[in-house]
Amino acid sequence: MDLNNKVIALTGATGGLGKALAQRLSEKGCRMVLVGRQADQLRAVADKLNAEVRIVCVNDLSSSADIHRLANELRELDIDILINNAGVNTFRCFQELNENDIDDLITLNLLSPMKLTHALLSHLLGRRGMIVNVGSAFGFIGYPGNVAYCGSKFGLRGFSEALYRENYDLGLKVIYAAPRAIDTPMNDARVVGMNKALGNIADAPLAVAESIVSQMEREMHRQVFGFPEKLFAKINGVLPKIVDGALIKKAKAVRFWASRTADFD
Numbered sequence: 001m002d003l004n005n006k007v008i009a010l011t012g013a014t015g016g017l018g019k020a021l022a023q024r025l026s027e028k029g030c031r032m033v034l035v036g037r038q039a040d041q042l043r044a045v046a047d048k049l050n051a052e053v054r055i056v057c058v059n060d061l062s063s064s065a066d067i068h069r070l071a072n073e074l075r076e077l078d079i080d081i082l083i084n085n086a087g088v089n090t091f092r093c094f095q096e097l098n099e100n101d102i103d104d105l106i107t108l109n110l111l112s113p114m115k116l117t118h119a120l121l122s123h124l125l126g127r128r129g130m131i132v133n134v135g136s137a138f139g140f141i142g143y144p145g146n147v148a149y150c151g152s153k154f155g156l157r158g159f160s161e162a163l164y165r166e167n168y169d170l171g172l173k174v175i176y177a178a179p180r181a182i183d184t185p186m187n188d189a190r191v192v193g194m195n196k197a198l199g200n201i202a203d204a205p206l207a208v209a210e211s212i213v214s215q216m217e218r219e220m221h222r223q224v225f226g227f228p229e230k231l232f233a234k235i236n237g238v239l240p241k242i243v244d245g246a247l248i249k250k251a252k253a254v255r256f257w258a259s260r261t262a263d264f265d
């Protein structure tokens with residue numbers, strides 16, 4: 001898809017990847033609609049862009065009422081592309097999460113993108129537009145310490161794949177982008193420590209944004225970024241026992257990092 005002049009709604013626009021996506025997309029000539037919870041931070045992101053920018057403030061994308069209000073505004077702004085980027089993670093072993101943690105994570109990462117997409121679907125079909133769901137390599141590979149998060153990102157992948165197949169012949173593009181670790185505020189010192197200890201690479205947000213923009217231009221439905229994660233995702237699809245073996249060995253180290261406090265020295 002030629003992105004020049006497209007009107008793009010981006011949730012989570014004040015986050016690490018959101019800011020980078022806003023920058024890369026505006027460099028492509030897109031007209032940005034930045035969606036977030038903090039007006040001052042949205043304005044700061046907007047001020048750095050050399051593009052036509054609108055700001056839409058929401059209280060909480062986990063709220064159905066807020067999602068419907070947002071969908072009404074985005075319809076009025078006549079968007080061509082929706083990027084479901086807002087998300088959370090809680091790096092803890094599953095037994096350490098409480099029920100609210102699980103609710104919050106599944107709601108924001110999975111139910112909210114589904115509801116926002118549903119509310120905007122007929123509009124986007126009419127525009128022969130695009131939906132980009134920011135997933136994760138953990139939407140292909142079940143990883144210790146990220147059990148609920150994996151549930152949300154695997155779910156988002158299944159949703160994206162089915163929606164893509166249901167609407168491809170109607171001209172709607174649906175994309176599932178699967179970055180590996182990214183150097184953003186989502187990952188606290190424990191995650192950074194674990195990634196270093198296990199040799200997991202964290203990519204720079206601008207590099208990931210560039211890969212997502214390229215995936216959008218090439219209309220590639222699914223893509224995992226980075227090696228060996230890309231290979232692991234493929235192997236996990238056909239021979240999951242091999243990946244079981246590799247990750248079961250890492251579980252002890254993951255439990256160590258997941259049980260530390262976020263502000264350890």
Ligand SMILES: NC(=O)c1ccc[n+]([C@@H]2O[C@H](COP(=O)([O-])OP(=O)(O)OC[C@H]3O[C@@H](n4cnc5c(N)ncnc54)[C@H](OP(=O)(O)O)[C@@H]3O)[C@@H](O)[C@H]2O)c1
Nearest residue numbers: 012014015016017037060061085086087136181182184186
């Ligand atoms: N970081 C990684 O390692 C990594 C790897 C693969 C995929 N991803 C995915 O990339 C996407 C962006 O994550 P990030 O790394 O940029 O994280 P981030 O820096 O923590 O940004 C998260 C964004 O989500 C927004 N958000 C959180 N809760 C919200 C809510 N209830 N309602 C509305 N907005 C909410 C935040 O808004 P505020 O600014 O107002 O808090 C922020 O803009 C996520 O979907 C994540 O799962 C991240």
